[in-house]
Amino acid sequence: MTENLERIESLTQRLAAALSRRPMHDPGVEGPGADLMVNAGMAMAKMWAEQPARILEQQVKFWGATFAHYAEMQSQLAKGKLTAPADEEPEKDKRFKNPLWQSHPYFNLVKTQYQINAQAMREAAAGLDMASEVDQHRLGWLTNQIIDMFAPTNFFATNPDAIERALETEGESLVKGLENLVRDVETNGGELVVSLADRSAFAVGENIGTAPGRVVRQAPLYELIQFSPSTESVHATPIVLFPPWINKFYILDLKPENSMIRWIVDQGYTLFVVSWKNPDASYAETSLEDYVSAYLSAMDAVEEITAQPKLNAVGYCIGGTTLTLTLGLMAQRGDDRVESATFFTTLTDFSEQGEFTPFLQDDFVEGITAEVARNGIFASQLMTRTMSFLRANDLVWGPAIRSYMMGEAPPAFDLLYWNGDATNLPGKMTVDYLRGLCQQNLLIGDGFPVHGHNVSVKDVTLPLCAIGCETDHIAPWKYSWRGVAQMASKDKRFILSESGHIAGIVNPPSKKKYGHYTGSSDFAHGPDAWREGSKFAAGSWWPTWEAWLAERSGDMVPARQPEEGFGPAPGSYVHERH
Template sequence: MQRVVPVPQQMAENIDRIETLSHRLMSALASRAMPNPAVDGPGAEFFMTTAGAWMKMLAEQPARVIEQQVNFWGETLKHYARASQMLARGKIAAPEDDGPQDRRFANPLWQTHPFFNYVKRQYQINADAMRTAASDLDLPDDVAKRRMSWLTSQIIDMMAPTNFLATNPDALEKAIETEGESLVRGLENLVRDVEQNGGEFLVSLADRDAFTVGENIGTTSGTVVYRTDLFELIQYHPTTEQVHAMPVVMFPPWINKFYILDLKPQNSLIRWVVEQGHTLFVVSWKNPDASHADTGMGDYVAAYIEAMDQVMERTGQKKLNAVGYCIGGTTLTATLGVLKKRGDDRVNSATFFTTLTDFSELGEFATFLQDDFIGGIEEEVARKGLFSAILMSRTMSFLRANDLVWGPAIRNYMLGETPPAFDLLYWNGDSTNLPGRMTLEYLNELCRQNHLVAEGFEVLGEKVTLADVTVPLCAVACETDHIAPWKDCWRGFAQTASRDKRFILSESGHIAGIINPPSKKKYGHYLSNAGFDGTWQDWKDDASFHQGSWWPVWGKWLEETAGPMVAARDPGQGLGPAPGTYVHQRANG
């Protein structure tokens, strides 16, 4: 008679908790709104094109298809035979792996344990076979090839053995060590995420309870001095007795919240600019809801001009220096064009952070900026009046799926860890919706049709191009930026008509390269005297590397454009303290 091994009490209790949590999970998933397949992946036409390419290769080059299969079978059989031989000898050797180190397989068991070693190597063989099959397809153009490569990578990443409990040694060891408690905590984390996101699967990257904007992040002292239905204008309190006469106004992107510029005192760009003796204003955008469905790019350009009006009125100055970050810089470019057309010279200089204006190369976004995906966004906009923060966050996350989806999912759900108390990741998860009209104008007229470079972008009754930007300019791009690649930033910046312009290339990516305070001495930067008549390669070949942050270099440039010193300006009581009220609005929809 088979002996029944009793289940430890703690594990039995955990099994009961899992059952309860499973019911909650099913209930949360049932609350999900009707999905829109068109924003979840490429459309049917792409898959028909891919299937057609495979059938064409099968008909015209059958030997090539057979060769692919034979190679895959051969590698699989050799792997099995070698593993069997090693097992017969009572040991197993680490597989030969000429590729880069993969953090997913850091546990020593992937090298030493027969089962995990076998699974890892077979996964690598499968992945190589899939990449070869995809790259050999005769697709009609570069966009189709890039989409095929992206989709193949997504499938490969999704099917990694680390993503499954039965083939993840870290998760199995943790579950046994904690008598199932880690799996219960992981399920609690999963249920929480699904419930908080209306039935959608969106992994929390940071502990939501660790930060409160205005208390332990976004704490630089300031006052909300003006408010509209689209933005709040914050004037920051001076920390020097005198300030430069000409004020500075920053326009962050409304795709995210402005406090990325003011996370902690030691890495706050806002605090640093104030300490350099500038009267600083920052725009905090409202988190749009369905009532903003008809808010377009023209409304944002008008908001820029309105904010500038307020800055000049409150400082008594006829000119100011403007800064735009990401899409905030793209829109600042359009605003400068409008002002130029109107003969308005209020902007003394402009600075762009990681700003794209020439979209002739769409990079990683080429996968999404096609008719099928754009059509799905149009359906979303027609139904909801906005492009929801959840869809935006999910799309951006899958550009770096292992870092922003699967890795965090393993830690949160399989290992049962609490997401880290990391201010940058907290900000990354505090997303915003996008107004429907603005979303479609930006994607179609700027990204796809490239109107700022081509025939002109029509906004507020003016048709503007990069040639209409003539004020002194400084641009900062980031070397490993995957959202706004520096070469594309450079190309657009080079086409502006300004005779006085400077380009700075920072190390690191879209955020870390910008939020790079001098005190950290972490990332350096490049400066070049090559000018802008050549190519980005000419600029980089001439560039010299400098240790440390680019902030002081930009600060000196800004100081030279900011005028004489005057008495510091106190914003007074205003409408309330910084960071204002709009920054606390969380996305929904």
């Protein structure tokens, strides 16, 4: 006990010191602006004036359910046991899987009242006549965030798992939880970002990201890696793959058995992959135009190294969005060296913002603009936090409970390790992207300005293949499909993979886990019609795409070994943390 008290005192001092280092952020990135609150207040006042009976009905319903529940629980508590109704449905919410939530009167009282409160809050928010659909969406999102935050599982006194663990370990779990909390705050410079994976379990280039290759070019924004061939002959036309610069490229090379990089090389291709710089404040003025220039520079290098006049380009997520800008610029300049383009989970039409709607309004974007004006970058911790709250129970509250209340170490999970290895974003590029693409939707409308040209999706005319993922919440497949539908290519194909933004792409054939849908070339009648006319195929989409790519990759030639260059893969940029 004495030892634990000393540890707690020391940890508390470290926590206070770490929290004191937390940087001040613009209010716009901490929560919705005052306009949403004002609009919600006005909508409530309007309802009171015009439909008071409706509000009273909601209140009567809520308090009726609350008092009925309270009376029932009083009876159960008096008996000292809980008698569940015979027709009670099994609990589906995984947060309440502990049997005590159903069998113990106290925990059942807390859980059921929480569910009554949550339902009343959702109904009240949905019932307001907000000024716009966007405000309605944002209010609903904020309401759900509050509901999730106040779940009884998030508090020690109302979490039976945490109480049981503390009793079993004589309080050791709580001390370890405090150690985990201090570690996370110290690691993130005063920000509270929950560790999702054990960072000591992985080392890039040692047990993940180990595909052999060489860094053949090094530029201020990127390293270009050429991966070593594994076949005696390769297709004449090389591939250059542009991953997103929000995260590191090794998502495509986690382990040998699920490495897309290794698989592409094994199919007989010369593969180049861009590894992006993790920018610091000196990159504040780096713009989307600069990234387009980096694409062109990487293509120049591939052409020089392979002595081939043509190449196939692949873009993943925002890497695909910027590939679209690059292809549009090349088309307007008469540069036809890209034989075909492939887009992984890529958005180009931002007319619908989906789950990102709360983050793409002026208050949040203005907050980010102020942040990058002050710091030169949009810090990776802020980006990680923002993305995590799209799935708060899975990526924030659940891991926090396990780490801080249960005292568990984060799992040794390579995908979650990569997810936490985010990069900073250059200030100007961040504003270019949010303003010009997400808010103004210039790729679909008047064209996004790139090096003196206004580029739109209609400038893309070369053969293309796009892959969407069925449950992708970052780049919903229907939004991705709509962008592809507006491209001017006569030769285009769309593949729909099962699963989400990462698992749907990193889906090796050996796993035989997720299937995919292939449809016709009819892009005239909307994504639902395309889906209805598509055919399902079991297993990974990789072979389907490779068969399409092989037709556009030329004859077989002797395999190309990478030059000595700037050292072995995965290079140096991938290790940078700021």
